[in-house]
Amino acid sequence: MPNNESLDFAGASCPIPISEYPCVLMAHGGGGKLSQHMIRKMFLSQFSSDLLQPLHDGAMFSIDGTRLAFSTDSYVISPIFFPGGTIGELAVNGTVNDLAMCGAAPLYLSAGFILEEGLPMDDLWRIVVSMQRAATRAGISLVTGDTKVVDRGKGDKIFINTSGIGRIAAGIDIHPRRAKPGDKIILSGRIAEHGIAIMSVREGLQFQTELTSDCAPLNGLVQVMLSVCPDIHVLRDPTRGGVASVLNEIAGEARVGMNIHQERIPLSEDVRGACELLGLDPLYVANEGKLLAFVPPEKADRVLMAMRQHEFGTHAVIIGDVTNDHPGIVTMRTTIGGTRVVDMISGEQLPRIC
């Protein structure tokens, strides 16, 4: 290693015990406890800023009085073409949704491509076309981009980063820590469809009907919800780590408890069957077109009715509520009548799901 001022890290030793985790593991990218641990210890200790909200889907700030949301995500999903979408559509919808979960109207997107040498040009083309289609559907513009190429064997076909900017209207204040005892927890539709679609392709499983990803832009649904209830407390899309991990994150951030009801959680028969076959708990499986909303109880029915009128909210239901009891803990009344704690995922169930 050359002598180098910028490599002088005297006084700053790695906050993750080397004896415990000397190297990055797949599980550090799984969206569960290990991910959280690395993000908190490694990134938050350095990038300290009031704006850096690790448990929110984006940063929110004002420039000259204009309230903006800003979010970034890299997409490394494998396979890059899957039932219900492409890595390109996922990259557009994923960042659109992160902005929407801040209560923002998404406006502009960037796209950064890391291509592996040897990627068929026609695959790239189909991905680019699918991105433009997704952008049009979501009503946003791709305005800036970057392309890098890495040698064969140093990447995996294509990775895409999208970052986005959205505008937050006056009066909107959505944040995980605003979950309040009494709030109703609304889930917008059937869960686990994205993760199970990916797994079924990887495992070569066949079902009666094809399992397709729920990959979709949620900004339109959010606008409808905000129009009937500007005071939505929390919005989150349960991607990596699924519904269970997201509820746990919010419970921890807001220091509240939650009770949910297993029999209310919408799940298609095919996805239920696939989960049993694969030994997966659908509560931990990734979604790419669903959201969780925490709303004041007196507004819950209005929000629910509005959601059910929207193409991406037809199966919306109230799955539970927020409580003063057991802060930081999510419990679930099971279909057989018992109650169990729903913990956060520890490592990761499905690598490279997004």
Next chain:
Amino acid sequence: MPNNESLDFAGASCPIPISEYPCVLMAHGGGGKLSQHMIRKMFLSQFSSDLLQPLHDGAMFSIDGTRLAFSTDSYVISPIFFPGGTIGELAVNGTVNDLAMCGAAPLYLSAGFILEEGLPMDDLWRIVVSMQRAATRAGISLVTGDTKVVDRGKGDKIFINTSGIGRIAAGIDIHPRRAKPGDKIILSGRIAEHGIAIMSVREGLQFQTELTSDCAPLNGLVQVMLSVCPDIHVLRDPTRGGVASVLNEIAGEARVGMNIHQERIPLSEDVRGACELLGLDPLYVANEGKLLAFVPPEKADRVLMAMRQHEFGTHAVIIGDVTNDHPGIVTMRTTIGGTRVVDMISGEQLPRIC
């Protein structure tokens, strides 16, 4: 391939002839003609937007009257630690500079990490620390991030995407197409230092003095320049493809000619020697802490004097001017008295330089 609505690309066939380039080549990421060709044919044909300015370093737009610049870049440099910097510092400074080249004051940055399983945790830590140091030095905040992990052999240690938002002050209008006949072309300092530092590490070369990358944030220098001349026409940092490629891009975009003088181009003796040894033309080698400015002739001396007072502009010089002759062509008066055309790089000279 499963039957899938989103994979139906009827009517849209790949605009890059498959017979010519069936697959992505390293050269498609080199910043030269092949990169340009792919970007124009592939991305611009789809992502058509007035805001998408392929030859600018970022997009510029207004939200509620606030003028903003937005830029993205992915960094895949190898090695990740090099004389004069780390991939993390490069990622911060690179996007800060892209915003500065739009005439914007950089404010907020995102960071998206793609980690290869097995990356030593301590390497990640040193990169994170170096990013925070670079952010502090540039006066910007890292406000949102994302971490993904890919399996061993499907990435290369670490790739970082940074995207950034900056504010553009009233009266600033910087754009490649504003290069005008008569403009003076100012180069902020010695060239080719980044590319040669990387190559010397890769090739194990030893020199009298260590060759270090010029990786630096240029937003402070740009502010100084704009304070003495708000009417700067063009700013660009000559990264991939070097000074020659950037001048060619601007000449093409503005449909003007340029004449530069070889003997005026600042170059250290060590870098000159390394270039000769490696058979590289310094005009095509990447810089990460230099800029080119096109300024009205009557303001050139004032801008130059202001630049020389700044730590990153001490060697600033006027290297040539813009002409009505030979639009789209850059010519150079050589040290031996001849004149030659300086073409754009075709493929790429140094892979994974940023």
